[in-house]
Amino acid sequence: QLQLIESGGGLVQAGGSLRLSCAVSGLTFSGYAMAWFRQLPGKQRELVAAVNSGGSTIYADSVQGRFTISRDNAKKTVFLQMNSLKPEDTAVYYCTARTAAYSSAYEKRYTYGGQGTQVTVSS
Numbered sequence: 001q002l003q004l005i006e007s008g009g010g011l012v013q014a015g016g017s018l019r020l021s022c023a024v025s026g027l028t029f030s031g032y033a034m035a036w037f038r039q040l041p042g043k044q045r046e047l048v049a050a051v052n053s054g055g056s057t058i059y060a061d062s063v064q065g066r067f068t069i070s071r072d073n074a075k076k077t078v079f080l081q082m083n084s085l086k087p088e089d090t091a092v093y094y095c096t097a098r099t100a101a102y103s104s105a106y107e108k109r110y111t112y113g114g115q116g117t118q119v120t121v122s123s
Helices: none
Strands: 003-007 010-013 018-025 033-039 045-051 057-059 067-072 077-082 091-098 117-122
Touching (some): 018 033, 018 091, 033 067
Antiparallel strands (some): 003 018, 018 077, 033 045, 033 091, 045 057, 067 077
């Protein structure tokens, strides 16, 4: 059975860093695109970053230059390194998997998702 398990969320002060991890089981990880989405309080879920099977990445403008998405195919894990965090980054972060090689900015194109991990940035 497919599972995506996120970890690494927590409380951090503005300017700090966190590293989210998403461990995947039950699918052929290396051939699939992966993405992180987030849901801010009272808002719709939005793309944070995505990485395709070849390692190419896309980022939301709001996190470009501060966040880095990466994947370790051997460990079936995708990471989101978040630096220079801001209070407006406070959200629940979700790891998602798409059963295709190319990433997308649209959540509906991702078939699988995790339960989410809370990130809170204090000012």
